[in-house]
Amino acid sequence: MSTFMLVHGSWHGGWCWKRVRHRLRELGHHVYTPTLTGLADRSHLLTRSVNLSTHIDDVANLIRWEELSDVVLCGHSYSGMVITGVADRMPDRIRALVYLDAAVPENGESALDLLPEALHPSMIEPTMGLGEGWKTPPMAAAVFRVNAKDEDWVDRQCTWQPFACFKERLQLSEGIRSVTNVTFILCAGWDGALHWAHERARAKGWRTITLSCGHEAMLDCPEDLTRELVVAGAARFT
DSSP states (O other): OOEEEEEOOTTOOGGGGHHHHHHHHHTTOEEEOOOOTTSGGGGGGOOTTOOHHHHHHHHHHHHHHTTOOSEEEEEETTHHHHHHHHHHHOGGGEEEEEEESOOOOOTTOOHHHHSOGGGHHHHHHHHHTTTTTTEEOOOOGGGGTOOTTTHHHHHHHOOOEETHHHHSOOOOOSGGGGOOOEEEEEEOSSTTOOHHHHHHHHHTTOEEEEESSOSOHHHHOHHHHHHHHHHHHHOOOO
């Protein structure tokens, strides 16, 4: 059996993985779904100082203190930044990386650098206004084509995120290069689909998968996503 660590994207929390978490555990796998500092059940820790490095520490420290190894580490959306930083820091603990419709950063890039230009105004303008220049309100679930049944629930669950998370540039060493079992899953059923990241993943020689759903695959098609996670964890790429 495998050990999965599933890391949510912007404005979300560990709650968004509950359907996939349940299915993986039914199959006998160990599953961790941490909530990043300042969000959801940890929203009481929201401050200006929380940034990308904080979130990398969140995940890396959980791996360290739970004494985990051979981890299948999956990041959704923004957390492509997070899992890249974690894998670069502790590649010996990682069995596989899975980028779920996620940012695929290079050294020195920020999440804001990689955000499609069409989404810039919907993030920056509310941050500068309602967010007092340092915190970003959640985008509506409808933007990400969340299925109609879950839209209102997702909008209620999502919380503010420090803008510093999006601005900080990721600093990488050579550690990430030793992780060779990598999968990119494209969620093609929404207007902002991360085709650029999919192409970057293909250029790197990663295994690539396409799902016909909105950005929130863990909610829209948990069975399909569970299957792909298990396959990614079982594969050994070189």
